[in-house]
Amino acid sequence: MVPFAGYDMPVQYPLGVMKEHLHTRAKAGLFDVSHMGQCFITADDGTFETAAKALETLVPASIQDLNPGQQRYSQLLNKDGGILDDLMISRMGFKGHEHQLYLVVNAGCKDADYKHIAGHLPKGVSLSVKDDTLSLIALQGPRAKDILGCLNPAVEELVFMTHTDVELSEVEGGSLYAHVSRSGYTGEDGYEISAKHEDMLRLVKELLKYDDVEPIGLGARDSLRMEAGLCLYGHDIDTTTNPIEAGLIWSIQKHRREGGNYLGAKAVEDTIKNKPKRRLVGIKPDGRAPAREGTEVQDMDGKPIGAITSGGFGPSADGPVAMGYVSAKFSKAGTPVQLIVRGKPRPASVVKMPFSPHNYYRG
Amino acid sequence: MSIYFTEDHEWIKVDGDTGIVGISTYAAKALGDVVFVDLPEVGAEFDKGDEAGAVDSVKAASEIYTPVTGEVTEVNELLVDEPAKVNEDPMGKAWFFKVKISDASELDGLMDEAKYKAYLEDM
Numbered sequence: 001m002v003p004f005a006g007y008d009m010p011v012q013y014p015l016g017v018m019k020e021h022l023h024t025r026a027k028a029g030l031f032d033v034s035h036m037g038q039c040f041i042t043a044d045d046g047t048f049e050t051a052a053k054a055l056e057t058l059v060p061a062s063i064q065d066l067n068p069g070q071q072r073y074s075q076l077l078n079k080d081g082g083i084l085d086d087l088m089i090s091r092m093g094f095k096g097h098e099h100q101l102y103l104v105v106n107a108g109c110k111d112a113d114y115k116h117i118a119g120h121l122p123k124g125v126s127l128s129v130k131d132d133t134l135s136l137i138a139l140q141g142p143r144a145k146d147i148l149g150c151l152n153p154a155v156e157e158l159v160f161m162t163h164t165d166v167e168l169s170e171v172e173g174g175s176l177y178a179h180v181s182r183s184g185y186t187g188e189d190g191y192e193i194s195a196k197h198e199d200m201l202r203l204v205k206e207l208l209k210y211d212d213v214e215p216i217g218l219g220a221r222d223s224l225r226m227e228a229g230l231c232l233y234g235h236d237i238d239t240t241t242n243p244i245e246a247g248l249i250w251s252i253q254k255h256r257r258e259g260g261n262y263l264g265a266k267a268v269e270d271t272i273k274n275k276p277k278r279r280l281v282g283i284k285p286d287g288r289a290p291a292r293e294g295t296e297v298q299d300m301d302g303k304p305i306g307a308i309t310s311g312g313f314g315p316s317a318d319g320p321v322a323m324g325y326v327s328a329k330f331s332k333a334g335t336p337v338q339l340i341v342r343g344k345p346r347p348a349s350v351v352k353m354p355f356s357p358h359n360y361y362r363g
Numbered sequence: 364m365s366i367y368f369t370e371d372h373e374w375i376k377v378d379g380d381t382g383i384v385g386i387s388t389y390a391a392k393a394l395g396d397v398v399f400v401d402l403p404e405v406g407a408e409f410d411k412g413d414e415a416g417a418v419d420s421v422k423a424a425s426e427i428y429t430p431v432t433g434e435v436t437e438v439n440e441l442l443v444d445e446p447a448k449v450n451e452d453p454m455g456k457a458w459f460f461k462v463k464i465s466d467a468s469e470l471d472g473l474m475d476e477a478k479y480k481a482y483l484e485d486m
Contacts, residue, residue: 011395011422012395012422016395016396017395017396017420017421017422018395018396018421019396021421219395219421219422223421288398288399288446289399289401289419290398290399290419290424292423292424312421312422313398313399313419313420313421315421320398320399342401342414342417342426
């Protein structure tokens with residue numbers, strides 16, 4: 001158990017990081033992510049439009065055109081376009097609640113995020129934090145759909161980045177209500193499930209009854225997301241990086257890339273226009289030695305061109321994997337670079353991510 | 364052969380003026396699945412306490428400090444192809460390197476098996 005964002009969390013369970021990682025990609029891994037922040041944005045006038053317009057002043061993504069039951073990934077930016085946090089934004093699909101926005105933010109940033117959001121919402125739009133009532137788990141891997149489908153077959157019909165609010169039955173102690181989204185942080189098909197504290201323990205116990213489900217700790221969570229090419233806030237993205245440098249332009253819908261009214265829009269638009277000076281890229285060391293966060297990246301002449309922001313061993317890639325920023329001219333896949341590991345230069349290449357193919361269910 | 368331990372959980376088995384160096388079961392367990400071992404060069408000379416190599420697990424990297432001053436005479440090639448051996452047999456087959464001990468009195472500052480066991484309990 002280690003301290004993580006103010007919570008006591010396991011790095012691994014008895015299986016160990018490697019086996020937990022491989023199990024998730026082969027069967028189903030269960031993650032306790034209740035430390036993350038969950039909140040709602042609601043407009044007093046009961047319309048989605050008002051709430052969406054308000055959120056659009058804080059994130060580059062397009063919110064107004066979200067359908068009920070749909071979700072998007074985006075970032076909260078400061079006025080310079082630096083990333084304050086990354087988050088999932090959902091338009092509720094539950095009848096009578098389609099005007100509400102549901103946000104999930106990182107644990108380490110949640111207090112600052114809530115303050116930031118609340119401080120910028122206009123009169124008539126409010127933020128409601130639900131961390132005292134709601135827990136959050138994730139079930140990820142190829143077996144997730146069959147297993148969660150046993151508790152409610154409706155979840156099998158969800159496609160990636162959509163969600164539903166349903167009753168989960170066949171749970172010892174009685175059925176319970178949960179918000180289920182087909183999304184995750186591993187690159188695999190799977191779900192993120194939010195439910196009331198008092199129901200979540202029963203749900204977790206029920207899921208762990210399935211042979212194919214194993215509890216997964218922080219260690220494997222990190223190696224899974226790294227192989228999937230997904231950013232970790234505080235490491236690959238932070239206030240010194242903007243979404244364009246971080247390769248996240250895909251999360252900014254086309255019409256929001258010009259004339260955006262969100263905090264930091266000018267800096268983002270300038271970077272799009274003038275092209276970023278550095279880019280977050282995948283980096284694959286040639287040998288077996290992992291290169292970790294902070295490792296200097298050099299060009300083949302020994303000139304520093306960047307640094308690793310996430311690095312380690314990828315069990316599914318069966319070798320070291322890493323991400324880092326390099327000067328734009330070295331960001332093309334195939335570019336040879338050197339990594340200074342324990343004082344010695346080790347050859348590596350810039351590569352396209354992910355290191356492990358995504359298995360999202362798109363219908 | 365006598366065995367000694369350091370506070371950083373390295374062990375050294377001593378036979379005459381040759382020492383075999385590895386990491387303890389405690390260290391191997393704490394590291395988790397080992398994926399890479401950085402061994403020193405044969406012929407390299409280190410002072411006691413110098414960084415002589417490193418171990419990478421899925422979780423983290425850990426430096427290996429040599430318990431004695433001396434010259435590296437042999438390294439365990441097995442760990443290059445099978446780094447996981449460190450988790451399997453840290454006290455035996457997964458030794459890291461052999462060193463020619465230049466100053467046996469340095470061993471006096473290390474812990475014997477009993478002292479190391481007590482050290483672990485105190486931690």
